[in-house]
Amino acid sequence: MRLFTKLLLILSVTFSLNASDKSSILILHSYSQEYEWTKKQHDSFVKTLKDSNQEFEFFTEYLDTKRLKFTKTYQESFLEYLKMKYSELSPDLIYVTDDNALTFIFSNYKKIFKTNTKIPVFFSGINNFDMQKELPKDTFVGIYELKEIKPNIELIKQFSPQTREIYLIGDDSNTYNSIKKEFESHLSEFTNLNFHYLSDEYITNVKDKLPTKPRSFVILTTIGNFKDAKDNTLLPKESIDVIRQNRNLIILSMEDAYMHRGVVGGYMTSGASQGGGAANLVLEYLQKRSLENISSIEKGSNEYFFNAKELIDSRIILSEYIARDSTLVDHNGDSIDSKKSMFLNIFTVVFIVLFFGVVALFAIERKKYKRQAKKMSRLENLKSKLYAKDQFINNLLSFDDMAYWRLDTIKDELYVSKELLSFLGIDNNIYKDDPNVLTYFIHSNDKKLFGENMSEVKKSKKSITFSHRFVTSNKAVLNVTHKIYTEYINHTASLILGIVKIEK
Structure with a gap:
């Protein structure tokens, strides 16, 4: 009998020890389990903990406040539900995602x-930075979600230096208004740009206000609360499908959960980084058994994400420093190349695949140019054109290692000679006319100089000669001397001509 009692005691102690090694975590999400932003945080949080050498038990609940209003009555009812369901459970830890939870x-x-017993609360995806002042630091710690719109504006300036109109799309939620308020504090840094705020609870009202000019840039801020005409809350993918019906748009995002078909990418918050970061704070706490010296994280969870096909379709080339720090994904959100230094090589492959289509487009653009030239039959235009071209040829013959380009400012079409394409390391057979191609290859420290000289030559009607640097597709730096002219037709700088000499 004594032996039996001892065995029971040993089993009881062993069971207690094993049970104490397993940490129970109550997870409360603001949104539903289908909402991709929530799913990314949840999966990353759980996976990070499961990959550790510790045991966990998870209990998950959803407030679902994208579809249900977060009213006082609803909160009281949900509170009673939790008290009833968990009356016999006291979790070791609590993890919440997003502001409502x-x-x-x-x-x-x-x-x-x-x-x-004080139960520590860990969080991620929190936009309300004012909570830092209210949350007891000995109980609450986590990852704040800072949506940084400034890097996305800088991206647009790089993609299309001539763009002046940028559209910000949002669902008119508290989160959207917080983002707008934060961005407006930086407006003085973008004096040459015009910003349009398109926000509403209903997606159709936003759709009707979208721009109709080709290659218009729009930024998705937060779109999880959009509704259709029947008052149904839409999933982000459904809202994006409505927005991208407008074929004039190049769509950037501030959240990786919006990386669906039609979205190019951008500098965005990462659900995986948020959830994984919160899990790492949990592991740090379990090691110390205290939140002392464990601080919430305000920055560092944002990343560059881009969709390979959307970049090509939008004719966008990333700079080297952006490409190096980016993740390239396909339409399913799966990473294509984990070696970020190989990012640009992917574009080379894609361009080769699109070879025949690009050659056909090039031929069409050349045909358009020839057709336009035939229409310029007026004597004044002819004299002006012949004079400009005589001047162009005379200067051209004065250089060795030369190349040239010609910009039609009326049609915004740029012709680049085979020699210049060769100098820049661009395959002439797959080159597609792009009025901004020169700015892609001008050294970053010389872009301002080049732009100022382009403006001056239009204004003064005189040729300008200056020196600067090109950076080839192979990252070689070329020192060049550049001469720029204008051809004025009917008192308009309709053609801008450039001669480039490569300095040895």
Whole structure:
């Protein structure tokens, strides 16, 4: 009998030890399990913990506040539901995602669990930075979600230096208004740009206000609360499908959960980084058994994401420093190349695949140019044209290692000679006319100089000679001397001509 009692005691102690090694975590999400932003955070949080050498038990609940209004009545009903369901459970840890869940737990922390033990709360995806002042640091710690719009504006300036109109799309939620307020504090840094705020609860009202000019840039801020005409809350993918019906748009995003078909990419918050970061804070806490010296993280979870096909379709080339720090994904959100230094090589492959289409487009553009030249039959135009070209040829013959380009400012069409394409390392057979191609290859420190001289030659009607640097597709630096002219037709600088000499 004594032996049996001892065995029971040993089994009991062993069971207790094993049970104590497993940490129970109550997870409360603001949104539904189908919402991709929530899913990314949840999966990354759980996976990071499961990959550790510790045991966990998870209990997951969803407030679903994208589809249900976060009213006081709803919160009281949900509180009663939690108290009833978890009356016999006191979790070791709590993890919440996004603002509504954090607000709910913070307001009802002492009402849910009947315990004198302090339960630490970990969070991610929090936009309300004012919560830092209210949350007790010995109980709450996590990852804040900072949507940084400034890097996306810089991206657009790089993609299309001539762009002046940028559109910000949002669902008119509190999160959208917070983003707008934060961005407006930086407006003085973008004096040459015009910003249009398109926000509404209903997606059709936003759709009707979208720009109709080709290659218009729009930025998705937060779109999870959009509704259709029947008052149904749409998934982000459904909202994006509505927006991209407008074929004039180049769509950037500030959140990786919006990386669906039609979205080029951008500098965005990462659900995986948010959830994984919160899990790492949990592991740090379990190692120390205290939140002392563990601080919330405000920055560092944003990343560059781009969709390979959308980049090509939008005729966008990334600079080297952006490409190096970016993740390239396909339409399913799967990474194409984990070696970010190989990013640009992918574009070379894609361009080769599109060889025949590019050659056909090139031929069409050349044909358009010839057709336009035939229409310029007026004597004044002819004299002006012949004079400009005589001047162009005379200067051209004065150089060795030369190349040239010609910009039609009326049609915004750029012709680049085979020699210049060769100098820049561009395959003439697959080159597609792009009025901005020169700016892609001008050294970053010389872009301002080049732009100023282009403006001056239009204004003064005189040729300008200056020196600067090109950076080839192979990253070689070329020192060049550049001469720029204008051909004025009917008092308009309709053609700008450039002669380039490569300095040895």
